[in-house]
Amino acid sequence: EALFTYSSALQGRKVVITAGPTREAIDPVRFLSNHSSGKMGFALAAAAQSAGANVTLIAGPVNLDTPPQVERINVISAQDMYEAAERAADHCDIFISAAAVADFRPVQAAEQKIKKKNGQDDAAIALIKNPDIVAAIAARTELRPFTVGFAAETEQLQAHAQNKLQRKNLDMIIANDVSLPDSGFNSDHNAVLVIDSDGCERLAPALKTNLARQLIDLIASKAL
Ligand code: CTP
Ligand code: CA
Numbered sequence: 001e002a003l004f005t006y007s008s009a010l011q012g013r014k015v016v017i018t019a020g021p022t023r024e025a026i027d028p029v030r031f032l033s034n035h036s037s038g039k040m041g042f043a044l045a046a047a048a049q050s051a052g053a054n055v056t057l058i059a060g061p062v063n064l065d066t067p068p069q070v071e072r073i074n075v076i077s078a079q080d081m082y083e084a085a086e087r088a089a090d091h092c093d094i095f096i097s098a099a100a101v102a103d104f105r106p107v108q109a110a111e112q113k114i115k116k117k118n119g120q121d122d123a124a125i126a127l128i129k130n131p132d133i134v135a136a137i138a139a140r141t142e143l144r145p146f147t148v149g150f151a152a153e154t155e156q157l158q159a160h161a162q163n164k165l166q167r168k169n170l171d172m173i174i175a176n177d178v179s180l181p182d183s184g185f186n187s188d189h190n191a192v193l194v195i196d197s198d199g200c201e202r203l204a205p206a207l208k209t210n211l212a213r214q215l216i217d218l219i220a221s222k223a224l
Pocket of ligand 1: 078097098099100101102103130131132133134135148149150151152153164
């Protein structure tokens with residue numbers, strides 16, 4: 001790493017990033033969640049901070065150290081993340097939604113641990129949709145930041161991502177194929193497609209820390 005690769009592309013800018021999974025309570029001891037490690041979001045937070053930004057990182061439950069000089073807000077559920085994001089996004093310049101937000105939550109979290117009934121062989125949990133955090137930010141008519149989403153797909157990467165870009169009214173979407181070995185969710189590496197109104201660009205497989213710097217430079221060049 002060269003000692004003098006200092007970028008000040010985001011000097012004085014405010015950047016909000018969501019990262020990690022959310023947990024949706026079933027009862028006091030159980031939850032629905034996913035395998036997101038939070039690594040990509042944390043790497044983006046570190047890269048944005050290095051580029052001079054004031055960074056707020058809204059993190060679901062992950063096992064990662066907070067990057068230096070980054071303000072971290074810990075949340076558990078999608079609803080918590082939504083409220084924290086709406087607050088933090090006011091007066092920010094760039095909002096990056098790297099979190100793997102649970103799409104649904106149990107309609108009601110049981111107050112006590114759910115017990116099996118005698119002879120019970122199956123069970124079901126009724127679910128209700130969570131708010132779409134990045135779509136809510138992108139739908140703003142006032143205080144709307146440059147809004148970047150992620151798309152984790154296992155098939156038809158570009159088509160699904162393009163669809164999300166339009167459906168959620170995003171300025172940019174970063175698509176990654178989570179079915180590839182050693183890419184995506186829990187890996188230290190990632191290979192992505194970056195899609196915006198200018199078109200589609202493929203970034204070569206790289207360490208998430210390295211990729212994060214490329215993405216932050218790209219985002220800064222389009223957002224400002
Ligand atoms: N996202 C969000 N809030 C949600 C769901 C998703 O902010 N409730 C954001 C993610 O952080 C990501 C983008 O939306 O930036 C796309 O997430 P993804 O799960 O790929 O898309 P969905 O719209 O949830 O579609 P599906 O899971 O059905 O593919
Ligand atoms: Ca989803």
